[in-house]
Amino acid sequence: MIKKIGTQLSLYVVVLLFVAFAVFPFYWMAVSTFKRNEDLFHVATDPTHNPYLFNLPPTLEHLTQLFFETRYVTFVLNTFFVGALVVVITLLIAVPAGYSLARLAGSWGEKLGIGIFLTYLVPPTLLFIPLARLIALLGLQDTLWSLVLIYPTFTIPFCTWLLMGFFKSIPKDIEEQALVDGYSRLGAIVKTVLPLSVPGLLTVVIFSFTLVMQEFVYALTFLLSVGKMTISLGVPIALVLDVYRWGPLMAATLISSIPVAILYNLFLDRFIAGFTGGAVKG
Amino acid sequence: MEIARKVHRVGWRYLLDRERLLSTLLISPALGYILLLIGVPLLLAIYLSFTNAISGHLEADFVGLKNFRTIVTDPIFLQALKNTFIFTFVSQLIVLILAKILALALAKSFPGRPILRFLILLPWVAPISLTTLAWDWVLGASNSSLSVINWTLRAVGLLGPTDWIYWTAFPESAMAAIILIHVWRMLPFATIIILAGLTSIPQEIHDAATVDGAGWWRRLFEITLPLMLPIVAVAVLFGVIFTATDMTVVYILTRGGPYNSTHVLASLAWQRGIFGGQLGEGAAIAIFLLPLLIVVAILMLRLARRTEVT
Numbered sequence: 126m127i128k129k130i131g132t133q134l135s136l137y138v139v140v141l142l143f144v145a146f147a148v149f150p151f152y153w154m155a156v157s158t159f160k161r162n163e164d165l166f167h168v169a170t171d172p173t174h175n176p177y178l179f180n181l182p183p184t185l186e187h188l189t190q191l192f193f194e195t196r197y198v199t200f201v202l203n204t205f206f207v208g209a210l211v212v213v214i215t216l217l218i219a220v221p222a223g224y225s226l227a228r229l230a231g232s233w234g235e236k237l238g239i240g241i242f243l244t245y246l247v248p249p250t251l252l253f254i255p256l257a258r259l260i261a262l263l264g265l266q267d268t269l270w271s272l273v274l275i276y277p278t279f280t281i282p283f284c285t286w287l288l289m290g291f292f293k294s295i296p297k298d299i300e301e302q303a304l305v306d307g308y309s310r311l312g313a314i315v316k317t318v319l320p321l322s323v324p325g326l327l328t329v330v331i332f333s334f335t336l337v338m339q340e341f342v343y344a345l346t347f348l349l350s351v352g353k354m355t356i357s358l359g360v361p362i363a364l365v366l367d368v369y370r371w372g373p374l375m376a377a378t379l380i381s382s383i384p385v386a387i388l389y390n391l392f393l394d395r396f397i398a399g400f401t402g403g404a405v406k407g
Numbered sequence: 408m409e410i411a412r413k414v415h416r417v418g419w420r421y422l423l424d425r426e427r428l429l430s431t432l433l434i435s436p437a438l439g440y441i442l443l444l445i446g447v448p449l450l451l452a453i454y455l456s457f458t459n460a461i462s463g464h465l466e467a468d469f470v471g472l473k474n475f476r477t478i479v480t481d482p483i484f485l486q487a488l489k490n491t492f493i494f495t496f497v498s499q500l501i502v503l504i505l506a507k508i509l510a511l512a513l514a515k516s517f518p519g520r521p522i523l524r525f526l527i528l529l530p531w532v533a534p535i536s537l538t539t540l541a542w543d544w545v546l547g548a549s550n551s552s553l554s555v556i557n558w559t560l561r562a563v564g565l566l567g568p569t570d571w572i573y574w575t576a577f578p579e580s581a582m583a584a585i586i587l588i589h590v591w592r593m594l595p596f597a598t599i600i601i602l603a604g605l606t607s608i609p610q611e612i613h614d615a616a617t618v619d620g621a622g623w624w625r626r627l628f629e630i631t632l633p634l635m636l637p638i639v640a641v642a643v644l645f646g647v648i649f650t651a652t653d654m655t656v657v658y659i660l661t662r663g664g665p666y667n668s669t670h671v672l673a674s675l676a677w678q679r680g681i682f683g684g685q686l687g688e689g690a691a692i693a694i695f696l697l698p699l700l701i702v703v704a705i706l707m708l709r710l711a712r713r714t715e716v717t
């Protein structure tokens with residue numbers, strides 16, 4: 126009994142150490158968001174001034190500065206604009222592709238699926254130079270449309286792969302029953318498969334959007350004007366120049382990170398299934 | 408009877424034909440997108456590395472190996488190549504060890520586990536450009552006199568009252584800071600993947616081994632670790648790709664400085680190709696990532712085939 130409590134306790138200690146490491150920058154974002162400047166910018170040589178605590182009452186001034194004195198709201202709107210369009214494009218292209226791969230006869234559907242997934246590994250850092258050329262050729266430099274065009278290059282491979290696995294888990298019989306009932310092939314898909322796929326489609330929406338939120342390299346390459354920037358680019362690149370004040374900056378990182386994290390966490394199991402693919406059975 | 412069979416056969420063939428057509432129709436937009444915006448650019452990247460293309464001018468001349476000859480004698484490039492390997496290797500080694508420990512700890516269910524798992528996952532989920540900015544502030548990379556880490560080190564006596572750590576002012580500490588952020592970011596990813604592998608080992612195997620008299624260590628080395636090998640390989644391969652091709656951490660924390668000592672291939676390619684406008688040279692630098700990608704892709708395919716057989 127005592128031994129059991131001992132292992133349980135050591136388990137907690139190990140996990141809590143890791144949690145402290147993982148959470149520290151987020152804790153620091155939160156502290157910086159709500160601290161008064163006099164408290165925040167206190168020189169680190171003073172041992173009596175504990176930076177972990179609120180030495181002065183907390184304040185909302187950094188948040189009001191962020192929303193009313195910086196371009197943060199513009200960045201949020203730009204991100205949602207790009208995110209929404211990328212989600213729509215991804216759904217329109219990845220859903221049929223995933224279905225086709227799941228139902229294609231035999232092994233080459235699977236092989237093609239792996240091939241498509243491998244293109245997800247081709248990193249932006251290898252492609253940004255030729256794509257910069259392409260974007261210039263199309264006259265899309267410094268427009269949000271450049272991101273709308275290019276972001277699906279990483280959302281489509283990943284989501285097609287996710288959806289392939291998802292469609293495979295839907296029994297074929299249901300569709301065949303609809304065919305027997307007189308629906309056309311496409312009609313059967315729309316009537317039977319799509320309603321069952323709502324969780325899969327929702328996963329695609331969430332992941333496409335979070336991938337858009339996280340992207341930095343293409344945005345840095347294609348966008349120049351501050352008014353066109355997305356959150357992940359604008360906050361560390363433009364807001365820093367705007368206000369080299371850590372309070373509003375940390376407020377921006379905090380309120381941009383946490384909602385994404387919560388959404389992502391809801392769909393984590395599907396995400397793991399996508400990455401581990403065949404390597405984990407059951 | 409005869410007619411019914413015929414109708415059945417015709418209907419079946421009809422369906423098959425349409426199915427093939429339909430599946431081709433459904434897959435072609437995705438294939439088109441990938442070929443046009445990943446395949447063609449990849450070839451264009453290779454082509455550009457043999458030209459003197461600069462941004463703003465669409466015509467470019469073929470210059471053979473000139474770009475490659477320039478960069479292999481460039482000490483900044485050689486440093487970037489070395490850094491890419493060091494950052495990737497060291498951070499992935501640390502991640503692998505820590506993720507194993509953390510996954511083993513998280514494999515047992517205990518009260519509060521979902522919330523702890525959520526917290527541990529935060530570094531992977533939050534946008535890396537934003538969290539690197541937060542690390543900049545935590546370490547005091549831009550304002551070392553305000554660094555909470557420096558205050559803490561001083562409070563526990565690791566740093567004298569007049570000592571300072573200027574994290575990004577010296578190559579060694581800047582490299583340590585970059586590795587720290589990579590470890591911090593990739594640890595959750597490796598942990599959840601290894602955790603998925605751990606929980607997929609059937610309990611019966613453990614039970615059978617325990618009945619046969621195998622102790623905890625023996626079970627770890629003879630059951631858990633060998634069965635986990637494919638899944639650990641997945642975590643490592645993805646970790647290597649994500650770390651080796653990343654330029655965000657370096658760009659935001661150090662911009663490759665001090666004195667170009669912390670550049671990686673990706674950030675140097677951006678610096679020369681986009682910022683400096685030397686597209687040809689930038690492409691030549693980025694191309695050095697390609698062998699790594701090919702090796703990882705081959706290993707992934709092997710892994711996929713192996714797990715298919717077993």
